[in-house]
Amino acid sequence: MNNSQRGLLVQHLSEEEIDQAIKSAQEADETRLVRRLCYIKNLYQGDTREQAGRRVGISRSTTRRWALAWNDDGVEGLRPRFGGGRPPKLTSQQWDELCALLEEGQPWTPKQIHALIEDRYNVTYHPAHLSRKLREAGMNYAKPRPMDPRRPDDADEILAERLDQALGEDDPKNEEEKAEPVVFGFFR
Template sequence: MEQSRRFELVEHLSDAELDRAIDEAQKADETRLVRRLCFIKNLYGGKTQQQAGEAVGVSQPTSSRWARAWNQDGVKGLRPRFGGGRPPKLTSAQWDEICAVLEINQPWTAREILSLIEDRFGVTYHPTHLARKLRASGMHYAKPRPMDPRSPEDAEEILAERLSEALGEDDAVEDDPIVLGFFR
């Protein structure tokens, strides 16, 4: 006969205290903690770890980890611990310096920007990540073009002709005068 393992849950808080903890976490905008506390509330309600995990949308291994954390440290054990990730390769002052140089000496290719950063600070970035960092700083790539490639080849002649018509320098008189206006 197969025995099922039964998980013992330590009740660190009463139902009312758990509800208060959920409300406080919601007010503090701690959505991850709210989710974990709701998982514990489901366990208090008699659900299995798997059922409680499915109710809040987590896998069985995650629900086991949360239950162990609750048993060991209560609410403190459920609080997400995030170290903040890897520190940036360049300080904000160094990045501001790079942005200033890029704004002064335009245009730049992505390869030139990568070389500039590596020469100046000895740091390498992947081109895709560099593009993300530049966009986050308010910079965007644009190809410098002397002319719009969509414009017709005789665009200057068309402009001169339309201006002469608008200014009345043309000999032909039209019934409807051309009016120029600028709008925002």
């Protein structure tokens, strides 16, 4: 047992076993567990809780909690425990149904989507959260505009005239060049 500030550290594993546990946690991409095991390894090597905590970047109160967790349950005591968070307001089946409804009846305004969710599922979402969830599902809000309101009435004639000018097709001396088609494209 190692004496580290007012408490004894229970040596559940040898240093080699701790190294192996760190390696296993790294391979499993458990970064929080790796950090906690490195803290314990520092304690094994003679650091005080404060010194070991400084090396891994944790507060004094956290050093105490991690040391107590190690003493009580070893590696399992150091594993982060998450409650899973708040359950979603809509089940995955309801969310899939909503997405299908939104895709069928396009276009939707944000207010219409909120009203649909509230009427159908009796659930409300904050507008910012709903837009995040819709983006995650591959949807985006957009204003459908079949025609730009700033577009002039004779836009097609203006485009044809400007293309003719740009390509030099108004010029009678270029009649022999007209045989070869011109292709427009955008390249990256």
